[in-house]
Amino acid sequence: MNLKILFFTLFIYWFGFTFSQGGFVLPKNGQTQEAKSVYFLWNPNSYSGSYKLQIAADSNFNERIATITTINNYYTYEFSNFGIYYCRIKGDNETSWSLSRKIELLDLNNDVNLASWFDANQNITTTDTSVSLWKDRKLITRIAGQDNFSAQPILRDSIKELNNKKVISLTEIVLIRWF
Numbered sequence: 001m002n003l004k005i006l007f008f009t010l011f012i013y014w015f016g017f018t019f020s021q022g023g024f025v026l027p028k029n030g031q032t033q034e035a036k037s038v039y040f041l042w043n044p045n046s047y048s049g050s051y052k053l054q055i056a057a058d059s060n061f062n063e064r065i066a067t068i069t070t071i072n073n074y075y076t077y078e079f080s081n082f083g084i085y086y087c088r089i090k091g092d093n094e095t096s097w098s099l100s101r102k103i104e105l106l107d108l109n110n111d112v113n114l115a116s117w118f119d120a121n122q123n124i125t126t127t128d129t130s131v132s133l134w135k136d137r138k139l140i141t142r143i144a145g146q147d148n149f150s151a152q153p154i155l156r157d158s159i160k161e162l163n164n165k166k167v168i169s170l171t172e173i174v175l176i177r178w179f
Contacts, residue, residue, distance in 0.1 A: 023043050033103070033104075037078050051089055052069055053067070054087065054097070056085065056087075059100060061086065081105075082105045082106060131152055132147070
């Protein structure tokens with residue numbers, strides 16, 4: 001075989017493999033959410049006519065929950081249970097799967113390991129950006145507060161990396177009083 005043809009063939013194979021791999025855009029790896037509906041989005045592959053989305057309960061994909069075939073580079077899946085799941089995708093022309101993503105679906109009302117769940121988008125009392133009181137989402141009667149104005153947490157604007165959610169940031173270690 002001619003060396004030029006061999007090199008050209010290997011280059012085309014490498015190029016096609018390298019640039020055809022569609023990677024996940026959403027969900028982010030390690031994403032945690034309370035809804036059972038998850039929107040999957042990945043980079044399109046111009047060489048694929050369809051995609052397979054695989055969802056499993058284990059990172060080795062031995063306990064597969066679903067394998068979905070779609071012509072789009074997005075899909076919304078409705079999970080039947082809360083828990084930790086793994087997902088991966090590949091185009092119909094690809095031999096290997098994408099890197100997997102881990103997602104966790106939380107049941108805020110029934111998770112015995114979740115002591116408190118505070119949400120910066122609701123049940124808070126602020127003066128400008130200083131947060132004096134905030135309520136737990138899980139146990140509405142649980143309220144946290146800080147009377148010392150200079151030690152009060154600050155309400156930050158939405159942060160892209162946190163699904164565009166607002167954040168309460170503690171600037172220093174402070175004593176929080178529980179009601």
